Amino acid sequence: MKFKTLLEAVNFCNSVQYKDIDFQNEYHEFIVDGTSVGAIKNMYIGDIEQYIADRANNLPLFKVTTTTGCGNTTNVKKIVTFADWCNSRTLREHHVATFLSFMREKGCWECLKKWRDELYPIYGCKSEKDRVFLYLERAAAQVFGIRTYGVHLNGYVIDKSVKITASNPIEFSRLRGEQTKMWVAKRSNAPKKTYPGMLDQIVAGGISAGESPQSSLVRECFEEAGGIDINKSIETGKCIPAGTIQYYFEGNKLLGLQPETQYVYDVEMEPSVVPFSVDDEVESFQLLTINEILDNRLLSFEFKPNCLLVVVDFLIRHGFITASNEPEYLNIIDSLHAPLPFPGP
Amino acid sequence: MKFKTLLEAVNFCNSVQYKDIDFQNEYHEFIVDGTSVGAIKNMYIGDIEQYIADRANNLPLFKVTTTTGCGNTTNVKKIVTFADWCNSRTLREHHVATFLSFMREKGCWECLKKWRDELYPIYGCKSEKDRVFLYLERAAAQVFGIRTYGVHLNGYVIDKSVKITASNPIEFSRLRGEQTKMWVAKRSNAPKKTYPGMLDQIVAGGISAGESPQSSLVRECFEEAGGIDINKSIETGKCIPAGTIQYYFEGNKLLGLQPETQYVYDVEMEPSVVPFSVDDEVESFQLLTINEILDNRLLSFEFKPNCLLVVVDFLIRHGFITASNEPEYLNIIDSLHAPLPFPGP
Numbered sequence: 001m002k003f004k005t006l007l008e009a010v011n012f013c014n015s016v017q018y019k020d021i022d023f024q025n026e027y028h029e030f031i032v033d034g035t036s037v038g039a040i041k042n043m044y045i046g047d048i049e050q051y052i053a054d055r056a057n058n059l060p061l062f063k064v065t066t067t068t069g070c071g072n073t074t075n076v077k078k079i080v081t082f083a084d085w086c087n088s089r090t091l092r093e094h095h096v097a098t099f100l101s102f103m104r105e106k107g108c109w110e111c112l113k114k115w116r117d118e119l120y121p122i123y124g125c126k127s128e129k130d131r132v133f134l135y136l137e138r139a140a141a142q143v144f145g146i147r148t149y150g151v152h153l154n155g156y157v158i159d160k161s162v163k164i165t166a167s168n169p170i171e172f173s174r175l176r177g178e179q180t181k182m183w184v185a186k187r188s189n190a191p192k193k194t195y196p197g198m199l200d201q202i203v204a205g206g207i208s209a210g211e212s213p214q215s216s217l218v219r220e221c222f223e224e225a226g227g228i229d230i231n232k233s234i235e236t237g238k239c240i241p242a243g244t245i246q247y248y249f250e251g252n253k254l255l256g257l258q259p260e261t262q263y264v265y266d267v268e269m270e271p272s273v274v275p276f277s278v279d280d281e282v283e284s285f286q287l288l289t290i291n292e293i294l295d296n297r298l299l300s301f302e303f304k305p306n307c308l309l310v311v312v313d314f315l316i317r318h319g320f321i322t323a324s325n326e327p328e329y330l331n332i333i334d335s336l337h338a339p340l341p342f343p344g345p
Numbered sequence: 346m347k348f349k350t351l352l353e354a355v356n357f358c359n360s361v362q363y364k365d366i367d368f369q370n371e372y373h374e375f376i377v378d379g380t381s382v383g384a385i386k387n388m389y390i391g392d393i394e395q396y397i398a399d400r401a402n403n404l405p406l407f408k409v410t411t412t413t414g415c416g417n418t419t420n421v422k423k424i425v426t427f428a429d430w431c432n433s434r435t436l437r438e439h440h441v442a443t444f445l446s447f448m449r450e451k452g453c454w455e456c457l458k459k460w461r462d463e464l465y466p467i468y469g470c471k472s473e474k475d476r477v478f479l480y481l482e483r484a485a486a487q488v489f490g491i492r493t494y495g496v497h498l499n500g501y502v503i504d505k506s507v508k509i510t511a512s513n514p515i516e517f518s519r520l521r522g523e524q525t526k527m528w529v530a531k532r533s534n535a536p537k538k539t540y541p542g543m544l545d546q547i548v549a550g551g552i553s554a555g556e557s558p559q560s561s562l563v564r565e566c567f568e569e570a571g572g573i574d575i576n577k578s579i580e581t582g583k584c585i586p587a588g589t590i591q592y593y594f595e596g597n598k599l600l601g602l603q604p605e606t607q608y609v610y611d612v613e614m615e616p617s618v619v620p621f622s623v624d625d626e627v628e629s630f631q632l633l634t635i636n637e638i639l640d641n642r643l644l645s646f647e648f649k650p651n652c653l654l655v656v657v658d659f660l661i662r663h664g665f666i667t668a669s670n671e672p673e674y675l676n677i678i679d680s681l682h683a684p685l686p687f688p689g690p
Contacts (some may be wrong), residue, residue: 240664
């Protein structure tokens with residue numbers, strides 16, 4: 001598979017627009033305490049209704065209903081909410097954990113086979129200081145289609161041995177793209193891994209409950225990529241937070257929606273530093289010139305979809321992809337900053 | 346006037362959301378060849394209708410109508426389109442120019458008193474190679490509420506005489522904010538100038554018909570800020586395009602909507618270079634530390650509203666405003682990248 005344009009490559013990941021989600025036929029809106037926080041694919045609803053029915057002696061946990069639309073059929077929406085009695089953070093958290101453990105034990109839902117024992121927050125609660133309605137198991141995030149958060153680190157090297165003495169802007173730009181290099185990770189090919197063999201940032205991962213983006217980054221560096229002293233890099237200003245990218249993704253096999261925000265960090269690395277893999281997520285690291293990435297890697301479907309967005313954002317912020325060399329510049333920037341309809345932290 | 350939070354300061358400029366624009370009562374949607382390209386405030390409609398009536402011997406230029414809403418009152422919209430006969434770029438351009446000159450001579454519309462003899466494009470045309478439906482006088486952009494484009498240049502200095510040897514992250518961050526400085530322009534106080542006395546980027550301006558962002562930047566540098574050799578800075582990689590900011594603004598006195606995209610450039614300047622004012626737009630330039638900007642200038646309503654967004658975007662990209670020190674980090678980034686409903690170049 002190849003992409004024809006960079007916009008097409010970016011939109012492979014930012015593939016959903018909230019206004020196009022079909023809450024009449026394909027999805028149920030997930031609402032907590034009056035606030036929309038996610039979208040549940042219909043395939044999960046049967047099991048949820050069965051859970052309610054099976055446990056008829058207990059109070060049902062969820063309500064699955066349809067809004068009337070005030071006489072306007074286009075506004076009719078299917079929704080899932082908590083039952084009225086389940087009205088506190090403690091109750092929601094406890095009973096969702098029980099529900100998900102039950103579904104997992106029953107062998108339901110492919111995604112629950114990747115159970116992490118790691119909790120993700122659902123934000124939007126006005127009465128809690130940290131704005132969290134509840135925490136739930138990370139593997140279930142795509143069941144509910146809730147917003148999730150991660151960190152991605154761009155590791156780059158300025159190779160000063162490449163001298164920039166150019167006689168015209170195009171030559172200059174090519175030399176700059178030869179001088180700047182980016183470390184990319186190749187994901188391991190082990191079975192059951194997501195996106196095996198695809199290219200990734202040097203370090204990336206999800207932000208768990210209670211973690212800040214920076215503490216998440218420090219943990220991920222420790223777990224994934226040896227050789228990078230990220231604490232020292234942060235302390236010396238070589239690693240800086242550089243904003244976020246945001247997208248709304250529906251993959252073919254993922255069977256759920258993923259509205260995601262990724263906190264992006266850039267670290268300028270010494271040419272002498274060679275990262276090495278710590279855990280089994282990464283097979284190898286390679287150092288690519290920006291020209292190699294621009295010419296051969298962006299449209300070739302080698303990057304994991306969301307990692308491509310992080311690379312493109314880096315190339316835009318550092319002046320390698322510009323309004324002069326990319327006709328869809330503005331649409332690409334829009335697509336790196338998708339509006340998400342759910343509240344954040 | 347002071348802002349309470351940075352999000353409030355940013356949202357002063359990004360003050361409109363398209364979904365909230367009241368096309369039943371306050372605005373008319375401006376549609377060209379089936380494509381929505383702007384929003385016209387009701388105050389302009391009377392004069393447009395009068396122009397149609399006054400020239401009854403000629404074919405009327407515009408149609409002012411109301412959509413039926415398919416039986417659903419919430420979908421009723423007032424719209425302005427070109428009359429059917431005015432169906433080519435040449436016709437649209439010629440007759441809009443005539444119309445605007447007529448309104449100007451009649452003394453209508455405050456904004457036409459700032460006539461620039463400078464043309465702005467309306468994008469979205471599928472049959473034209475440059476996607477332009479028509480060009481029209483810049484001063485009329487806010488009458489039609491069309492999308493406009495500009496360039497802003499952040500000029501910054503790394504003062505290496507400030508040494509960074511800190512014993513903790515907060516101290517480190519403060520020293521970094523002392524080491525990095527930003528040149529800001531103070532707009533002149535001459536009568537009839539917009540935003541007199543407010544702070545601005547070192548160079549900024551609108552992109553005219555046929556200009557690229559970079560050629561617009563080069564022209565504006567020539568016109569506004571002496572001492573900056575922007576061509577050399579571009580050639581040596583000291584000046585780089587760094588993405589865009591985007592907002593939807595309705596000011597109190599501006600009497601129209603401004604959906605704008607600003608192409609952002611950063612230039613690292615030598616400490617020895619001191620810019621000086623070329624035209625009468627700028628009264629003076631001053632070099633502020635990042636700490637001074639963070640502590641005293643962002644909430645004080647000293648920056649011209651859209652220039653504040655450019656500064657905040659710079660501070661985010663360069664790691665001075667972070668998820669650790671700014672609780673509304675994600676909402677601010679969203680607000681720097683407002684989705685605009687109209688097609689671009």
